[in-house]
Amino acid sequence: MPQPRSSQISLSDTPYYHCVSRCVRRSFLCGVDSYSGQSYEHRRGWVEERLLFLSSVFAIDICAYAVMSNHVHVVLYVDIKQAMAWTDNEIVRRWHLLHKGTLLTQMFIRGDTLSQGQRLSLDDTIAEYRRRLHDISWLMRNLNEYIAREANKEDDCTGRFWEGRFKSQALLDEAAIITCMAYVDLNPIRAKIADTPETSKHTSIQQRLGSLKQTITHSLMPFVGNPRQDMPKGIAFSLKDYCELIDTTGRIIRSDKAGHIDHQQQPILQRLGLSYEQWLTLTTEFERHFCYAAGGEMMMNQFKEHTGHQRIRGMGKAKTLLRCA
Structure with a gap:
């Protein structure tokens, strides 16, 4: 059964996460289709380019990545301090690189005069954008949805490109x-x-x-x-x-x-x-x-407590493979 994202991500325990997205049916939608012989290798370049672009927009750094034929691995570092240090103007500017925003955010970025009520509403919107700009789920959403649209456009079709949700490991x-x-x-x-x-x-x-x-x-x-x-x-x-x-x-x-x-x-x-x-x-x-997590036994127990898990697969390996870490 899929776990809620809140039970997989706990920034109080670690800012580092390993995420994996896989293509539907594990087909070679990003590589060479062994059945038809058609090459989709160029799509791996799409994924890499989009991923590096997103890291320049979000307060999330990329430590490692590998774009494979049918799945993508990425190791991310969430930098909350950086997101909190950005000005309101910087938050809106970055968000507009990805989305149109609202009428109020467009007025704000143009320097238009806002009423007190509009400013209060804008503050709530900026707070939400700030949260999203250090949210792994929003980064992966902006990666996967963009690639899916481009691939479907190229194939002149509709439907899902990726399997359900991405996998996350702390x-x-x-x-x-x-x-x-x-x-x-x-x-x-x-x-x-x-x-x-x-x-x-x-x-x-x-x-x-x-x-x-x-x-x-x-x-x-x-x-x-x-x-x-x-x-x-x-x-x-x-x-x-x-x-x-x-x-x-x-x-x-x-x-x-x-x-x-x-x-x-x-x-x-x-x-x-x-x-x-x-x-x-x-x-x-x-x-x-x-x-859902990897680390030494003590760190795994802390993560389990903070995320509400009764048990986490990998405890035995944490004791043997990472016991000295």
């Missing part, structure tokens, strides 16, 4: 965040549609590697190095460590033989308190083991 600690990011970035390699991270089209890892060579610009959430005092907003690891770890893990996955792992520990794994065996399981089977 990432409750650093180990869950970094392993889920790696799981997402390595999806094309696991699916055998890419040989290396740098050739994994429509993924955040390709964007990050391209920016290192100054061939691609991106607006992804930055890596800001090891945790420290007065730390800027960003992912608390170095980009170099992450890229090396992705490359190493990708080699392990492609060999299909976990026994041939190089046991020279990467610094990032030591900081996470994960063994190679734990890391490999998490980065290849993340969705299988966790449902």
Whole structure:
């Protein structure tokens, strides 16, 4: 039975979430239709472009993403402080990049004089827009509805493009965040549609590697190095460590033989308190083991209490796979 979104998202526990949207019937509506041979590869570019655009409008940063043939993965960071700091004018300007707004918001952005009653009504509308601009559901809605309309227009048809609602997983600690990011970035390699991270089209890892060579610009959430005092907003690891770890893990996955792992520990794994065996399981089977949330046992219990769940699938794996995190 579908769970209400309030039982899947708890910003008091974490601002990080892994979201997945799948095409109807898991058809290859974004890739190559194996039955007809028709290619829809260009639609993956639509999804990537729209996703990066939305991150520039919402107070939600993208940590990782992978646009696959029949589904989309994205790891998001909700920045409530940023949304609260925006002026009323900035809120309305951003919302109008996506929607027409109301007559009052259009008058406000033009600088027209408003009566006291109109201003009170406008304040309520701006408060709602501010809430929506840091709401994951609204970001995913603006992504999925746009892509569905464009695809239906191209196919000259009507009907659903995506399966019901998107799936959401709360990432409750650093180990869950970094392993889920790696799981997402390595999806094309696991699916055998890419040989290396740098050739994994429509993924955040390709964007990050391209920016290192100054061939691609991106607006992804930055890596800001090891945790420290007065730390800027960003992912608390170095980009170099992450890229090396992705490359190493990708080699392990492609060999299909976990026994041939190089046991020279990467610094990032030591900081996470994960063994190679734990890391490999998490980065290849993340969705299988966790449902609405992922993290250490204590963090999972807190999330369960705050969201009203009686039980959450993945507790056993939280004890074994993330017990040291």
